[in-house]
Amino acid sequence: MTSKKIRQKYLDFFKDRGHAIIPSASVMPDNDSSTLFISSGMQPLIPYLLGEKHPAGTSLVNSQKSFRAEDITEVGDNRHITFFEMLGNLSLGGYFKKEQLPWIFEFLTAELGLDIGRLYATVFRGDADIGVDKDKESVEILKNIFKNKGLVAKDLDFSERDGLRGGRIFYYPAGKNWWSRSGVPANMPPGEPGGPDSEIFYDLGADLKKHENSPWAGEPCHVNCDCGRFIEIANSVFMEFKKTASGFEKLKQQNVDFGGGLERITMVAQGVDNIFETDLFSNIINGISRLSGKKYRDNMKEFEIIADHLRAVTFIMGDDKGIAPANTGQGYLVRRLIRRAIRYGRQLGITDDLWTKEIAKTVAHDYQEIYPELGRNINKVIELLKEEEAKFSKTLEQGLKELEKMKPKFISAVGVGSLSAKSGI
Numbered sequence: 246m247t248s249k250k251i252r253q254k255y256l257d258f259f260k261d262r263g264h265a266i267i268p269s270a271s272v273m274p275d276n277d278s279s280t281l282f283i284s285s286g287m288q289p290l291i292p293y294l295l296g297e298k299h300p301a302g303t304s305l306v307n308s309q310k311s312f313r314a315e316d317i318t319e320v321g322d323n324r325h326i327t328f329f330e331m332l333g334n335l336s337l338g339g340y341f342k343k344e345q346l347p348w349i350f351e352f353l354t355a356e357l358g359l360d361i362g363r364l365y366a367t368v369f370r371g372d373a374d375i376g377v378d379k380d381k382e383s384v385e386i387l388k389n390i391f392k393n394k395g396l397v398a399k400d401l402d403f404s405e406r407d408g409l410r411g412g413r414i415f416y417y418p419a420g421k422n423w424w425s426r427s428g429v430p431a432n433m434p435p436g437e438p439g440g441p442d443s444e445i446f447y448d449l450g451a452d453l454k455k456h457e458n459s460p461w462a463g464e465p466c467h468v469n470c471d472c473g474r475f476i477e478i479a480n481s482v483f484m485e486f487k488k489t490a491s492g493f494e495k496l497k498q499q500n501v502d503f504g505g506g507l508e509r510i511t512m513v514a515q516g517v518d519n520i521f522e523t524d525l526f527s528n529i530i531n532g533i534s535r536l537s538g539k540k541y542r543d544n545m546k547e548f549e550i551i552a553d554h555l556r557a558v559t560f561i562m563g564d565d566k567g568i569a570p571a572n573t574g575q576g577y578l579v580r581r582l583i584r585r586a587i588r589y590g591r592q593l594g595i596t597d598d599l600w601t602k603e604i605a606k607t608v609a610h611d612y613q614e615i616y617p618e619l620g621r622n623i624n625k626v627i628e629l630l631k632e633e634e635a636k637f638s639k640t641l642e643q644g645l646k647e648l649e650k651m652k653p654k655f656i657s658a659v660g661v662g663s664l665s666a667k668s669g670i
């Protein structure tokens with residue numbers, strides 16, 4: 246099933262269940278200083294989660310352009326990307342757990358054909374300090390979902406030392422199963438909405454312990470352990486709380502904020518174990534291969550960083566509110582992504598001048614039907630990439646000249662052996 250079909254199926258599935266399809270908001274936040282970029286589907290909809298009436302009603306569905314800067318250095322494993330499309334359905338004081346959980350499992354299994362035997366769920370363990378109970382209601386609903394598919398779902402408290410122990414539903418603390426724009430309860434400012442969540446993980450298989458350097462290598466696996474075996478594909482947040490000066494109170498409405506990354510959902514639906522092997526990236530990866538003359542399989546990390554970073558900046562600079570590379574704030578992140586991509590391009594041996602625009606054109610070509618602003622703004626993106634690439638080349642050349650000038654002094658100070666060991670010269 247193509248990613249285009251998966252996106253459309255998701256929107257149609259929730260439309261058939263009374264949701265209004267709304268367009269993605271800009272990836273640049275509006276009146277929201279909590280993050281530099283929109284990093285989840287609910288973020289542009291905060292006023293409505295707090296009780297304002299949304300013109301399209303109480304049930305909404307969309308695919309929201311999102312960017313998470315904190316994942317920049319994680320790119321290059323099988324699951325992390327900086328820019329992603331967040332499939333999201335929201336209930337603004339309408340339906341709640343007993344509708345949301347069965348719907349999302351139905352979507353994943355009946356619509357996308359995922360094997361229920363590979364799905365695991367997590368729920369909030371409860372926290373007396375904030376006065377929020379263990380989410381037993383979700384557990385009962387989840388047990389029934391599995392039972393209706395012929396599976397007995399054992400619920401267990403999470404324990405990293407003990408591993409899976411035949412469990413199917415796990416209770417985790419707020420660090421994993423609480424969601425708000427600012428993270429765990431302690432980090433939420435007064436007025437911020439948040440709540441416990443229930444996540445769905447897909448089991449890629451016990452043999453997929455790829456990440457030998459993971460702190461979890463050799464430890465018993467559990468669904469959140471990050472060894473590469475399990476991947477989170479869906480998160481239903483039951484957003485019914487608001488932080489106050491002294492603790493938490495119930496919001497005036499019970500909301501659902503569901504978020505699932507299209508890239509991860511596509512990965513498992515297409516039966517691959519790496520986001521970059523989905524059709525969402527195939528033209529971009531082929532483009533890098535053409536430019537470098539190298540194969541993806543032999544240089545996965547470099548390809549993935551270039552693909553992720555140039556896709557992200559094309560969406561950020563190609564937004565109607567797009568911004569240019571700069572030395573501070575949002576522009577600094579754009580600059581960092583472009584320069585990292587160029588650096589890894591050099592490592593791959595890409596020698597063409599001003600090559601990054603070729604990848605941007607591919608991104609615009611692949612996505613403009615869904616995000617028409619990319620078609621409207623691609624010429625601006627190309628110009629900005631050309632300028633930034635030229636600037637960076639000049640900086641690199643100057644740096645190399647400086648290094649050449651310094652080399653004799655440096656060598657006499659540290660000795661030739663030490664210089665070659667340290668710099669790889």
Ligand code: GLY
Binds near residue numbers: 286482505
């Ligand atoms: N808003 C839910 C999530 O980003 O996972």
